[in-house]
Amino acid sequence: MSQINVGIIGFGTVGAGTFELLVSNKEIITNRVGAEVVVKKVADLDTETDRGVHVDQSLLTTDAMALIDDPDIDIVIELIGGLDTALDYIVKAMEKGKHVVTANKALLAERGRKIYQTAKEHGVGLGFEASVGGGIPIINAMKQGLSANRIRAIMGILNGTSNYILTGMTRKAFPYEQMVREAVEFGFAEDPPTLDVDGTDAAHKLAILISLAFGSPVSFDEIYREGITDLTPEDLCYANEFGYSVKLLAVARDLGEYIEARVHPAMITESHILANVNEAYNAIFLEGDFVGQNLYYGLGAGRRTTASAVVSDIIGMARQIHLGNKGIASPLAHERSPGKDVRIQPMESLVSPYYFRFSALDRPGVLSKIAGILGEHDISIASVIQKGREVDRGVPIVMLTHEARESDVQKALSSLDKLEILTDRTIMIRVEAP
Amino acid sequence: MSQINVGIIGFGTVGAGTFELLVSNKEIITNRVGAEVVVKKVADLDTETDRGVHVDQSLLTTDAMALIDDPDIDIVIELIGGLDTALDYIVKAMEKGKHVVTANKALLAERGRKIYQTAKEHGVGLGFEASVGGGIPIINAMKQGLSANRIRAIMGILNGTSNYILTGMTRKAFPYEQMVREAVEFGFAEDPPTLDVDGTDAAHKLAILISLAFGSPVSFDEIYREGITDLTPEDLCYANEFGYSVKLLAVARDLGEYIEARVHPAMITESHILANVNEAYNAIFLEGDFVGQNLYYGLGAGRRTTASAVVSDIIGMARQIHLGNKGIASPLAHERSPGKDVRIQPMESLVSPYYFRFSALDRPGVLSKIAGILGEHDISIASVIQKGREVDRGVPIVMLTHEARESDVQKALSSLDKLEILTDRTIMIRVEAP
Numbered sequence: 001m002s003q004i005n006v007g008i009i010g011f012g013t014v015g016a017g018t019f020e021l022l023v024s025n026k027e028i029i030t031n032r033v034g035a036e037v038v039v040k041k042v043a044d045l046d047t048e049t050d051r052g053v054h055v056d057q058s059l060l061t062t063d064a065m066a067l068i069d070d071p072d073i074d075i076v077i078e079l080i081g082g083l084d085t086a087l088d089y090i091v092k093a094m095e096k097g098k099h100v101v102t103a104n105k106a107l108l109a110e111r112g113r114k115i116y117q118t119a120k121e122h123g124v125g126l127g128f129e130a131s132v133g134g135g136i137p138i139i140n141a142m143k144q145g146l147s148a149n150r151i152r153a154i155m156g157i158l159n160g161t162s163n164y165i166l167t168g169m170t171r172k173a174f175p176y177e178q179m180v181r182e183a184v185e186f187g188f189a190e191d192p193p194t195l196d197v198d199g200t201d202a203a204h205k206l207a208i209l210i211s212l213a214f215g216s217p218v219s220f221d222e223i224y225r226e227g228i229t230d231l232t233p234e235d236l237c238y239a240n241e242f243g244y245s246v247k248l249l250a251v252a253r254d255l256g257e258y259i260e261a262r263v264h265p266a267m268i269t270e271s272h273i274l275a276n277v278n279e280a281y282n283a284i285f286l287e288g289d290f291v292g293q294n295l296y297y298g299l300g301a302g303r304r305t306t307a308s309a310v311v312s313d314i315i316g317m318a319r320q321i322h323l324g325n326k327g328i329a330s331p332l333a334h335e336r337s338p339g340k341d342v343r344i345q346p347m348e349s350l351v352s353p354y355y356f357r358f359s360a361l362d363r364p365g366v367l368s369k370i371a372g373i374l375g376e377h378d379i380s381i382a383s384v385i386q387k388g389r390e391v392d393r394g395v396p397i398v399m400l401t402h403e404a405r406e407s408d409v410q411k412a413l414s415s416l417d418k419l420e421i422l423t424d425r426t427i428m429i430r431v432e433a434p
Numbered sequence: 435m436s437q438i439n440v441g442i443i444g445f446g447t448v449g450a451g452t453f454e455l456l457v458s459n460k461e462i463i464t465n466r467v468g469a470e471v472v473v474k475k476v477a478d479l480d481t482e483t484d485r486g487v488h489v490d491q492s493l494l495t496t497d498a499m500a501l502i503d504d505p506d507i508d509i510v511i512e513l514i515g516g517l518d519t520a521l522d523y524i525v526k527a528m529e530k531g532k533h534v535v536t537a538n539k540a541l542l543a544e545r546g547r548k549i550y551q552t553a554k555e556h557g558v559g560l561g562f563e564a565s566v567g568g569g570i571p572i573i574n575a576m577k578q579g580l581s582a583n584r585i586r587a588i589m590g591i592l593n594g595t596s597n598y599i600l601t602g603m604t605r606k607a608f609p610y611e612q613m614v615r616e617a618v619e620f621g622f623a624e625d626p627p628t629l630d631v632d633g634t635d636a637a638h639k640l641a642i643l644i645s646l647a648f649g650s651p652v653s654f655d656e657i658y659r660e661g662i663t664d665l666t667p668e669d670l671c672y673a674n675e676f677g678y679s680v681k682l683l684a685v686a687r688d689l690g691e692y693i694e695a696r697v698h699p700a701m702i703t704e705s706h707i708l709a710n711v712n713e714a715y716n717a718i719f720l721e722g723d724f725v726g727q728n729l730y731y732g733l734g735a736g737r738r739t740t741a742s743a744v745v746s747d748i749i750g751m752a753r754q755i756h757l758g759n760k761g762i763a764s765p766l767a768h769e770r771s772p773g774k775d776v777r778i779q780p781m782e783s784l785v786s787p788y789y790f791r792f793s794a795l796d797r798p799g800v801l802s803k804i805a806g807i808l809g810e811h812d813i814s815i816a817s818v819i820q821k822g823r824e825v826d827r828g829v830p831i832v833m834l835t836h837e838a839r840e841s842d843v844q845k846a847l848s849s850l851d852k853l854e855i856l857t858d859r860t861i862m863i864r865v866e867a868p
Contacts, residue, residue, distance in 0.1 A: 021582055021724050031649065032581050032768040129579065135725035137579020144578070145563065145571020147466050148455055148745035215465065273731060276710045283729075290455050291569035291742035295717075295731035297707060308725035311582035319763055327757025334466040 002035040004318040007067040009089055010079035011044035011060075014103055014130070016051035017307035018077060022314075023053070032315050035322040041067040068093045075317055077310060078102040087111055094122045099321075101313040103130035103306060109207035112217040116331040125320070126331040127313025132205040133158065133282045135305035136298040137312060142212040142286075143333035149288030151213035154252040155432065158205040160280035160300035161189040161196035162228050162248040166236065166265075167278040170245065173233040188280055188301075199225035199248065199263040206250035209284070210261055213252065216336040218261065224347040226264035235357055235427055238398045239267050241385060242355070245275040246429060258345035267355055267431040348407035353382065353431040356401070358416070359394040359424035366421050367397060373419075377412035379404040394423035400431065436469040438752040441501040443523055444513035445478035445494075448537055448564070450485035451741030452511060456748075457487070466749050469756040475501040502527045509751055511744060512536040521545055528556045533755075535747040537564035537740060543641035546651040550765040559754070560765040561747025566639040567592065567716045569739035570732040571746060576646040576720075577767035583722030585647035588686040589866065592639040594714035594734035595623040595630035596662050596682040600670065600699075601712045604679065607667040622714055622735075633659035633682065633697040640684035643718070644695055647686065649770040652695065658781040660698035669791055669861055672819060672832045673701050676789070679709040683866060692779035701789055701865040782841035787816065787865040790835070792850070793828035793858035800855050801831060807853075811846035813838040828857035834865065 006022075008015050022029065022039055030036050042055060043064040061067065068076060068089060076093040078100060080086050086107050090100050091114070100119070102108070108115065108131055119126040129139045133156075142151075157163050165179040174182075180197070183189040195201045203225045211217045228248050239246045244267035253260040268275045273295050277283040282300030287293050299305040336342065360366045371381060385398040413426050440456075442449050456463065456473055464470050476489060477498040495501065502510060502523060510527040512534060514520050520541050524534050525548070534553070536542070542549065542565055553560040563573045567590075576585075591597050599613040608616070614631070617623040629635045637659045645651045662682050673680045678701035687694040702709040707729050711717040716734030721727050733739040770776065794800045805815060819832040847860050 017724075025582060025584060025724070028584060028768070029582065031771075135722075136728060137575050140574060140579040141571050144750055145574040145746050146742070147749045148459060148463065148742050150459060150462060273707070273710055276707055288569075288742060290451075290459070290738040290745075292733045292736075292739055294570060295729070297729035297731070299726045302726075304724040305726055308580070308582050308722060311724075312579050315581045316578055320759070320761070323759070323761025323763065325754070325757070325759035325761045327754070327759045329753055329757065334462070337465075 002322065004033065004035050004037050004075065004321055005040040005073045006037060006075045006077060006314060007041040007043070007070065007073040008039060008077045008079060009043045009064045009067060010081070011042050011051060012079065013303045014306045014310065015042070015044070015079040016053050017303035018079065018310045019055060020053040021304070021307040021311050029311065029315060033318040033322055035318065037314060037318050040073050041070060043067045064089055065092070068096060068098070073098060074321055075099045075101060075314060077314070078104060081106070083107055083110065087114065090115055091118050094118045094124050097122060097124060099125040099127070099317045101127040101310055101317070103128070103310060105131040105201070105204040105208060109204035109220045112208070112211060116217065119331050123328055125317050125328050127317060128208070129313050130306050130309035132208050133284055133296065134160070134298065134300040134302065135308040136282060136284065136296045136300070137309065138209070138284050138296050139212065140312070141296060142209065146286065146288050146291055146294070147333065149290050150254070151286060151288055152254050153287040154209050154213060155274060155285040156202070156206065156209065156250040157247050157274065157277050157283045158202040158250045158300065159196050159248055160282055161193050162202070163277065163282070164188050164280045165197070166228060166231070166246060166248065169231065169233045170236040170240070173237065175233060176229065176231060197229055198227035202248060202250045203263045206252060206261060206263060210252050210259065210342065211332055214259065214336060214342045215332055215334040216342045218342050218344060222261065222344040224262040224264065228265050230427060231265055234396065235429065238357065238385060239355065239429070242383070242400055243270055244268060244431065245270055247274065247277070249432060251432065255345060258343050260350065261344045262347060262350070265429050267429055348410070350406040351403050352406070353403055354401045354409055355429040355431060356399050357427040358397040358422055360397050361421045361423060362395040363421060369419070369421060370397065370416060373415050374401070374412050377408040379408055379412055436756065438467065438469050438471050438509065438755055439474040439507045440471060440509040440511060440748060441475040441477070441504065441507040442473060442511045442513060443477045443498045443501060444515070445476050445485060446513065447737045448740045448744065449476070449478070449513040450487050451737035452513065452744045453489060454487045455738070455741040455745050463745070463749060467752040467756055469752065471748060471752050474507055475504060477501045498523055502530060502532070507532060508755055509533045509535060509748060511748070512538060515540070517541055517544065521548065524549055525552050528552045528558050531556060531558060533559040533561070533751045535561040535744055535751070537562070537744060539565040539635070539638040539642060543638035543654045546642070546645060550651065553765050557762055559751050559762050561751060562642070563747050564740050564743035566642050567718055567730065568732060568734040568736065569742040570716060570718065570730045570734070571743065572643070572718050572730050573646065574746070575730060576643065580720065580722050580725055580728070581767065583724050584688070585720060585722055586688050587721040588643050588647060589708060589719040590636070590640065590643065590684040591681050591708065591711050591717045592636040592684045592734065593630050593682055594716055595627050596636070597711065597716070598622050598714045599631065600662060600665070600680060600682065603665065603667045604670040604674070607671065609667060610663065610665060631663055632661035636682060636684045637697045640686060640695060640697060644686050644693065644776065645766055648693065648776045649766055649768040650776050652776050652778060656695065656778040658696040658698065662699050664861060665699055668830065669863065672791065673789065673863070675819060676817070676834055677704050678702060678865070679704055680863060681708065681711070685866065689779060692777050694784065695778045696781060696784070699863050701863055782844070784840040785837050786840070787837055788835045788843055789863040789865060790833050791861040792831040792856055794831050795855045795857060796829040797855060803853070803855060804831065804850060807850050808835070808846050811842040813842055813846055
């Protein structure tokens with residue numbers, strides 16, 4: 001039986017999970033590839049720590065270049081994360097004619113263009129199924145299953161830690177800080193989970209989905225991002241009263257000349273299937289011009305889950321090698337015509353309904369004052385909850401608006417927050433129409 | 435620019451949708467394939483009816499064989515449905531070295547072995563993304579995205595018409611017959627929609643998913659199937675009171691030596707994401723040993739939706755042709771070792787909780803009598819709703835049991851239905867544990 005050799009750079013959580021999967025499901029994998037997939041080398045600076053999986057010591061090396069230079073290795077798996085070193089290894093491996101599999105979303109989002117270019121120049125494959133949505137095969141769906149469609153919209157719950165925190169805040173009414181501690185203790189989150197909760201991680205993944213949808217990398221810095229750190233259980237409870245759930249949502253929408261690209265907390269109607277995605281689960285909701293609405297759901301992270309995605313890429317490449325197929329499709333599976341770059345609409349132009357929670361003095365005329373200033377900025381109110389109960393920081397006045405423009409909202413809030421009748425900063429959550 | 439030629443056999447709803455998509459998204463498709471995809475011939479017995487799409491008359495033919503014999507055609511799309519003629523065309527096209535795309539679930543479920551064999555013998559590709567779940571790229575996910583996993587369980591809402599009917603019966607409390615009329619009027623369903631509501635259509639699709647999960651076709655006739663025709667809005671309402679939704683569910687589960695394979699109405703806990711799949715939507719919930727739980731959701735039928743799946747197969751094949759890749763993976767993407775056929779567990783051995791609705795005389799001792807007979811058959815009651823209201827056909831006694839064996843349930847119901855205190859046949863719904 002012939003043999004396809006792989007080398008793994010980075011023997012952390014996902015590296016060890018990948019090794020474990022390749023050993024544990026060897027029969028299935030051999031059957032699907034038609035050849036044996038063998039791990040020839042594993043490179044990590046730390047070759048001592050027990051990873052919970054038996055590895056023959058002779059496979060381990062601290063020298064990633066030894067692996068990249070090994071002429072017997074067909075596929076290099078980059079799982080070290082980070083930007084510069086990882087990019088260097090990937091480029092060098094491709095220059096040696098090796099196919100590359102990576103789970104590195106930050107690298108693809110911020111330096112994707114260089115990697116896609118290098119893969120094309122050297123005629124090698126690039127697998128990155130594990131970079132978005134953990135085990136959910138969304139990359140494959142966008143490259144192949146939905147390939148006949150013009151993608152109109154993407155709405156994703158792309159960060160499991162944030163979703164876990166928001167689910168707990170909603171169900172148990174725990175404050176944000178307490179849910180963060182719980183997520184860290186249960187091993188869902190880093191301590192502190194900055195990139196998870198500030199929207200950066202979700203924005204990295206959104207950048208990758210956008211590049212697949214539109215056939216071109218985007219400028220990551222232009223993606224608007226806002227995290228969940230300002231939300232309170234109170235807001236999530238009011239959202240429920242209005243019939244919505246709150247999720248950290250990554251949104252892209254094709255507007256023709258521009259696209260929307262943004263990550264922020266968003267209210268979703270409870271009957272929408274995305275509103276029912278809870279705990280550490282991820283989901284990607286897509287709208288295509290022919291397929292209509294689709295949703296893909298699964299665990300967004302974890303050793304075994306992510307390994308499932310990494311190994312699916314290995315199987316796909318190994319099968320092609322075994323079949324003798326040398327033609328390689330471009331990494332994004334299509335390419336936008338030159339000069340037709342994807343342009344991101346400035347956030348100020350967004351039009352959306354909004355949720356506001358004002359903390360106000362319990363005094364006559366307050367609501368009329370607020371409504372007046374909103375009106376001056378072309379923001380009209382759809383519904384209000386004002387319960388008049390006394391709390392430390394003033395009485396909450398909660399409202400949903402009709403569609404308004406982000407720039408108007410920002411101006412209105414900035415005027416309002418200067419008023420003495422408002423005792424605390426106003427909380428704003430955008431509403432995604434179902 | 436080079437050109438890949440396709441021929442379409444069957445110019446009904448899906449055929450016309452496929453043609454429309456190939457024209458309407460030509461730029462996207464060319465971009466993804468690297469070559470132009472051109473419809474060279476369209477064969478249908480009826481070349482007169484207006485299909486709502488402009489087709490050059492010179493493309494139309496009533497002679498499918500002229501299309502199959504055309505040496506310029508690379509890919510043949512079979513969209514006529516039915517068994518014998520479709521099989522004949524597919525086999526002949528493969529013998530001519532053509533790749534085949536089909537949406538024919540009945541044919542794959544009932545004669546798949548012959549088709550897979552023929553494809554392998556002639557080294558041609560077989561695409562059948564459109565056969566299950568309409569536009570949901572579930573075939574692709576199982577062949578590629580989840581390929582590293584041992585599939586433990588599949589639970590699918592695979593028939594949109596049934597789901598539409600059950601959603602209406604639940605939300606509007608309309609009786610079954612009224613929802614059927616509505617589904618027919620709105621064009622969701624054939625009149626009468628026999629294969630949709632009796633579970634046959636879902637069982638066809640389940641057979642295909644099983645063959646992909648386990649690498650071997652199964653004997654279609656061994657899949658247990660039961661439809662939704664006996665359900666009443668009353669039962670759906672009681673199910674809600676117990677915290678469940680009722681769906682027509684296709685279930686497969688890996689038990690080691692055997693698999694479960696069955697289609698029947700099932701109660702699903704409301705917090706389960708499958709319980710939130712409503713209207714004409716389909717969804718497939720899968721559990722893999724590494725990926726964990728995944729869900730794929732989208733419209734299960736319709737002209738444009740199904741065309742999306744057909745054309746994704748065309749794009750995949752055309753891209754390989756254009757890249758010069760001649761190696762073709764086997765149709766199911768893996769194959770069970772010889773002698774290890776998939777064996778379906780007889781339905782009598784199923785173990786599950788059950789819902790019963792008895793119609794009983796409003797008389798003392800009735801519940802005790804029923805419970806006694808259930809107890810004799812090792813069936814223990816988990817909870818009961820007995821409201822004592824008078825209705826024509828007796829008082830409803832509704833209960834959920836703990837786990838019981840199907841054979842015991844069948845025996846108990848058969849004894850119970852002979853009792854004079856029961857005024858109508860007992861309704862039974864199996865409960866799928868979350």
